[in-house]
Amino acid sequence: MHEAGLVAALAEELLRLKEREGAQRVLRFTVEIGELSGVDPEAFRWAYEILREMYAELKETEMILDLVPARFRCKICGREFPGDYFSLCPGCQSPEKTLLSGEELTLREVEFEVADV
Amino acid sequence: MCESCGCGERTLRVTVSRGLLSENERLARENRAWFKRLGVRVVNLVGSPGAGKTSLIEATVRRLPECRVGVIEGDPETRRDAERLSRLGIPVAAVTTGGVCHLDARMVHRAFHELAASPPELLFIENVGNLLCPADFDLGEDLTVVVLSVTEGEDKPEKYPQAFRRASAVVLTKVDLLPHVDFDLARVAELIARINPEARLFPLSVRTGEGLEPWIEFLRA
Ligand SMILES: Nc1nc2c(ncn2[C@@H]2O[C@H](COP(=O)(O)OP(=O)(O)OP(=O)(O)O)[C@@H](O)[C@H]2O)c(=O)[nH]1
Ligand SMILES: [Mg+2]
Numbered sequence: 132m133h134e135a136g137l138v139a140a141l142a143e144e145l146l147r148l149k150e151r152e153g154a155q156r157v158l159r160f161t162v163e164i165g166e167l168s169g170v171d172p173e174a175f176r177w178a179y180e181i182l183r184e185m186y187a188e189l190k191e192t193e194m195i196l197d198l199v200p201a202r203f204r205c206k207i208c209g210r211e212f213p214g215d216y217f218s219l220c221p222g223c224q225s226p227e228k229t230l231l232s233g234e235e236l237t238l239r240e241v242e243f244e245v246a247d248v
Numbered sequence: 249m250c251e252s253c254g255c256g257e258r259t260l261r262v263t264v265s266r267g268l269l270s271e272n273e274r275l276a277r278e279n280r281a282w283f284k285r286l287g288v289r290v291v292n293l294v295g296s297p298g299a300g301k302t303s304l305i306e307a308t309v310r311r312l313p314e315c316r317v318g319v320i321e322g323d324p325e326t327r328r329d330a331e332r333l334s335r336l337g338i339p340v341a342a343v344t345t346g347g348v349c350h351l352d353a354r355m356v357h358r359a360f361h362e363l364a365a366s367p368p369e370l371l372f373i374e375n376v377g378n379l380l381c382p383a384d385f386d387l388g389e390d391l392t393v394v395v396l397s398v399t400e401g402e403d404k405p406e407k408y409p410q411a412f413r414r415a416s417a418v419v420l421t422k423v424d425l426l427p428h429v430d431f432d433l434a435r436v437a438e439l440i441a442r443i444n445p446e447a448r449l450f451p452l453s454v455r456t457g458e459g460l461e462p463w464i465e466f467l468r469a
């Protein structure tokens with residue numbers, strides 16, 4: 132998997148935002164990983180730990196992973212349910228459904244330390 | 249927060265909500281606009297190593313003599329497939345990814361510079377042999393096509409649903425080998441339909457030519 136490439140892009144984005152905000156440090160950030168995103172949270176965290184060694188500015192930055200469960204809505208009866216691409220609606224057994232959440236791969240929030248002037 | 253201790257620092261919280269792949273998506277949009285401007289139709293072929301991607305391109309080129317076809321060939325280490333395709337007398341731009349497991353929009357952009365001077369009408373991008381990683385990377389293509397061979401086993405859609413998720417079509421190739429393998433075509437079609445009801449299915453064999461005609465028609469449309 133390409134977790135390494137993803138965290139590299141993430142680090143660039145964090146440093147860009149830090150610059151933009153004129154911040155001292157990146158304290159922590161939250162990444163949403165959908166259950167169906169194809170990204171393995173363990174591998175993602177591991178890739179981040181390795182990457183952090185290469186970026187002095189991120190050495191003390193904490194990553195919070197928010198795992199987003201997959202949810203669907205049945206196109207036939209409107210019921211909402213958890214599951215995967217193969218799940219049938221527990222209400223009416225229909226395979227036709229809309230994905231509501233679960234494919235996220237998103238940097239949601241960043242906390243910086245800024246000097247008060 | 250440090251307001252209380254008076255150390256002169258405070259915490260700033262910023263909501264970003266930006267996709268981790270958004271830079272690739274931006275570059276893919278640029279590629280798409282470029283392809284459109286030059287009138288190039290682009291097909292991104294994704295599939296496991298040895299699924300039959302290069303063979304499918306070869307067979308397709310032979311059946312579309314009236315169409316100018318070009319190829320961007322993604323190979324982790326070698327140029328072997330690029331050389332194989334060059335023998336058909338078509339323009340081929342090779343991308344050796346240096347071990348990276350997928351093509352991204354930037355690599356495709358660079359490679360297309362080699363072809364843009366006399367742009368093809370139909371451009372195949374043969375992605376790196378891998379069902380997992382290429383799924384996340386939009387290259388700016390018009391059609392994403394998964395190449396799945398019947399020798400790979402029928403559990404592939406269940407194992408790699410992301411690959412099928414955004415595919416416009418799935419080519420189920422090497423059907424000449426069906427008598428020798430456990431591969432229930434109907435069951436696989438059903439699994440694919442669960443993941444992506446819109447995907448068109450093309451069971452075919454490059455070896456015997458069976459099923460190639462509907463695929464060619466699909467590309468012509
Ligand atoms: N029997 C049979 N063999 C096929 C067919 N299509 C391809 N092959 C064989 O499958 C093998 C792999 O085919 P390629 O076209 O090189 O596969 P690929 O997906 O390009 O492989 P990589 O680029 O290495 O990932 C070759 O030995 C082909 O001759 C087919 O329709 N039937
Ligand atoms: Mg090949």
Ligand SMILES: [Zn+2]
Binds near residue numbers: 206207209210224
């Ligand atoms: Zn229902």
